Amino acid sequence: MSLVLTIAWTHVRHRARQTLVAIAGVMTGVAFSVMMAAMMEGSQDDFIRTLVDALPHISITDELREPSRQPADQIYAAAEFHGLKPNVRRPGIKNPMATIASLQGWVPGALTASVQSKAVLRFAGRNLTVAIIGIDPRTENEVSTLASHMRQGSLNSLYRSSHAILLGDRLAAKLGARVNSNITLASAQGISMNATVVGTFHSGFRATDETTGYVLLRTAQILERQTGIINEIRIRTNDPMQARLISERIGEQTGYKAISWQEAQEDLLSAITLRNVLMYTIVGAILLVASFGTYNIISTITHEKTRDIAILKSLGFRDRTIRSIFIIEALFIGLTGAAFGWVLGYLLTRGLASLEFKTPFSDYNHLPVLYSLKHYLLATAVALLSSVVAGYFPARAAARLHPVDIIRGAT
Amino acid sequence: MSPPLIEARQVTRILPGEVPVTLVADINLAIGAREFIAITGPSGSGKSSLLYLLGLLDLPTRGDVLIDGRSTTAMTEDERAEMRLSRLGFVFQFHFLLPEFSITENVALPMRALGRLSARGITQRAEELLASLGLADHLRKTPDKLSGGQRQRVAVARALANDPPVILADEPTGSLDTAATAQVFGILRDLVIMRGKTVVAVTHDLNLAAQMQRRVHIVDGRLADDVQAQPPVR
Ligand SMILES: Nc1ncnc2c1ncn2[C@@H]1O[C@H](COP(=O)(O)OP(=O)(O)OP(=O)(O)O)[C@@H](O)[C@H]1O
Numbered sequence: 001m002s003l004v005l006t007i008a009w010t011h012v013r014h015r016a017r018q019t020l021v022a023i024a025g026v027m028t029g030v031a032f033s034v035m036m037a038a039m040m041e042g043s044q045d046d047f048i049r050t051l052v053d054a055l056p057h058i059s060i061t062d063e064l065r066e067p068s069r070q071p072a073d074q075i076y077a078a079a080e081f082h083g084l085k086p087n088v089r090r091p092g093i094k095n096p097m098a099t100i101a102s103l104q105g106w107v108p109g110a111l112t113a114s115v116q117s118k119a120v121l122r123f124a125g126r127n128l129t130v131a132i133i134g135i136d137p138r139t140e141n142e143v144s145t146l147a148s149h150m151r152q153g154s155l156n157s158l159y160r161s162s163h164a165i166l167l168g169d170r171l172a173a174k175l176g177a178r179v180n181s182n183i184t185l186a187s188a189q190g191i192s193m194n195a196t197v198v199g200t201f202h203s204g205f206r207a208t209d210e211t212t213g214y215v216l217l218r219t220a221q222i223l224e225r226q227t228g229i230i231n232e233i234r235i236r237t238n239d240p241m242q243a244r245l246i247s248e249r250i251g252e253q254t255g256y257k258a259i260s261w262q263e264a265q266e267d268l269l270s271a272i273t274l275r276n277v278l279m280y281t282i283v284g285a286i287l288l289v290a291s292f293g294t295y296n297i298i299s300t301i302t303h304e305k306t307r308d309i310a311i312l313k314s315l316g317f318r319d320r321t322i323r324s325i326f327i328i329e330a331l332f333i334g335l336t337g338a339a340f341g342w343v344l345g346y347l348l349t350r351g352l353a354s355l356e357f358k359t360p361f362s363d364y365n366h367l368p369v370l371y372s373l374k375h376y377l378l379a380t381a382v383a384l385l386s387s388v389v390a391g392y393f394p395a396r397a398a399a400r401l402h403p404v405d406i407i408r409g410a411t
Numbered sequence: 412m413s414p415p416l417i418e419a420r421q422v423t424r425i426l427p428g429e430v431p432v433t434l435v436a437d438i439n440l441a442i443g444a445r446e447f448i449a450i451t452g453p454s455g456s457g458k459s460s461l462l463y464l465l466g467l468l469d470l471p472t473r474g475d476v477l478i479d480g481r482s483t484t485a486m487t488e489d490e491r492a493e494m495r496l497s498r499l500g501f502v503f504q505f506h507f508l509l510p511e512f513s514i515t516e517n518v519a520l521p522m523r524a525l526g527r528l529s530a531r532g533i534t535q536r537a538e539e540l541l542a543s544l545g546l547a548d549h550l551r552k553t554p555d556k557l558s559g560g561q562r563q564r565v566a567v568a569r570a571l572a573n574d575p576p577v578i579l580a581d582e583p584t585g586s587l588d589t590a591a592t593a594q595v596f597g598i599l600r601d602l603v604i605m606r607g608k609t610v611v612a613v614t615h616d617l618n619l620a621a622q623m624q625r626r627v628h629i630v631d632g633r634l635a636d637d638v639q640a641q642p643p644v645r
Pocket residue numbers: 408426432433434452453454455456457458459460461
């Protein structure tokens with residue numbers, strides 16, 4: 001073993017208790033950073049994945065980006081008329097089949113059409129307002145995860161009777177309706193029809209499961225009195241991260257409003273960025289606190305060892321040698337602490353991942369965590385850096401010591 | 412003719428401060444090979460201060476200290492450290508050994524810092540040095556397990572580790588009883604006679620000083636007397 005290592009090792013060995021406390025400090029810092037990062041990034045990943053799964057990556061609607069200009073505005077640029085009846089624009093994507101066909105030509109992903117409607121659902125004397133979504137079971141499958149959320153029946157069950165409906169499981173429970181129950185739907189357009197419940201689904205989102213029913217496109221069009229028109233095209237892109245770019249091109253091409261999931265969830269995504277800033281601040285603070293322990297032990301050792309340092313310097317040891325002794329001690333504490341921190345951090349993460357958990361919005365059983373080597377390396381780098389910085393200042397002070405000052409004082 | 416091993420030229424050391432303290436003033440001194448020199452003087456006269464200057468532990472405010480004819484005030488701190496390591500050996504009144512290391516390791520330290528010998532050669536030489544000073548039975552002990560006289564002999568062994576031509580000792584027997592004093596003094600004298608070293612020792616003990624070949628007397632930081640009592644040891 002080299003001279004510097006021998007002396008450094010002797011120092012830390014003879015101060016076992018303090019050294020262990022400092023190592024424990026670094027270990028705890030690294031472990032909790034790793035665990036925090038695994039938890040934060042895990043839940044974030046899971047959240048985005050759920051979001052990306054649950055939402056269409058791109059939604060094309062007939063809304064224009066600006067309110068439509070009324071005839072009077074078009075004729076008189078700066079006029080304002082009172083008492084005029086606004087022009088009723090028939091909403092919806094006209095000629096949907098042609099639009100879909102032209103998009104299918106270049107959009108990398110799957111497309112499906114839907115019709116949004118609202119209706120009062122009546123069953124056994126109960127009335128509930130629900131969102132009715134008309135879908136095409138053949139293509140819905142490729143765009144949304146609805147099919148995998150079916151509890152009873154399937155998407156194709158919608159073909160079983162002329163007016164069939166799939167209900168959210170909470171909605172069905174609220175109504176007391178079961179498969180094959182006959183319910184009544186009354187739309188705002190004044191259409192009333194009888195429908196048969198052919199299945200239930202459970203998406204995991206309470207709001208959806210409580211207030212949504214799926215019907216065939218045709219059924220929804222009847223409720224809306226709009227045969228041949230749909231009001232949303234949903235797209236599942238092959239690469240969700242490309243959605244924003246693709247949506248812009250769709251908007252340009254069709255003139256309809258195309259919104260990517262990133263745009264739709266802008267607030268959430270910026271909240272996630274904020275959360276990341278928060279996470280790295282906390283992780284950094286933990287490691288900083290741990291480095292105080294290292295600083296403490298190294299400065300204690302140099303303080304207790306002033307006499308030895310004077311002796312070594314009087315023997316002819318160079319400043320650099322003295323400095324490296326204490327920096328190596330700091331590195332030793334940092335490295336050992338980090339190594340134990342990996343183990344503890346991993347175990348903590350495992351423990352966290354195995355916890356049963358219930359959130360109000362959905363029903364995951366386990367806390368999602370993400371194991372990433374990046375977290376371990378980052379925590380180690382910060383721990384080592386802060387240890388070395390914490391060791392450097394006492395080490396430099398020690399090396400600058402004048403041996404005569406100590407020797408004069410001692411004799 | 413080869414230059415003196417150590418030469419002080421007009422060495423003055425003033426401690427700066429509100430009231431500057433003059434430790435030594437205008438010292439001229441040449442120390443040759445195979446000399447056995449006593450530095451004497453009243454308490455507080457500046458004997459230790461002079462020894463630190465001669466041993467490159469301190470820097471003169473004015474003047475220069477030459478080792479082997481080379482000016483040391485012009486050297487860098489690292490070069491002076493190298494000089495201390497290879498050309499000078501120090502023995503203090505208190506042994507100043509590292510408490511956590513065995514005495515063999517203590518003696519090995521300067522050799523390891525110099526790095527001229529192999530690890531095995533270093534241990535071997537450390538053990539030989541200690542054995543030659545009557546410590547063969549204590550090689551694995553830490554300093555706290557030894558008597559004062561034994562520790563001071565370890566300090567001498569450490570000073571000899573890199574085989575420097577000069578040993579500087581600041582009251583090496585100051586904290587020892589009569590028997591131990593006689594033994595350590597005998598060892599220092601043997602260094603001159605048997606090994607051809609030069610030994611410069613600060614001492615209060617006029618009895619001891621009387622047995623030394625040359626006596627340098629310091630009063631108030633100035634060289635008051637420099638007598639060759641006997642011809643140099645040959
Ligand atoms: N740090 C200091 N601050 C102020 N005065 C000092 C300091 N160090 C030494 N002195 C003074 O300098 C003078 C010389 O001190 P030095 O230790 O060299 O004397 P000495 O001859 O070795 O004394 P002793 O025989 O007691 O060991 C003394 O008067 C001492 O009081």
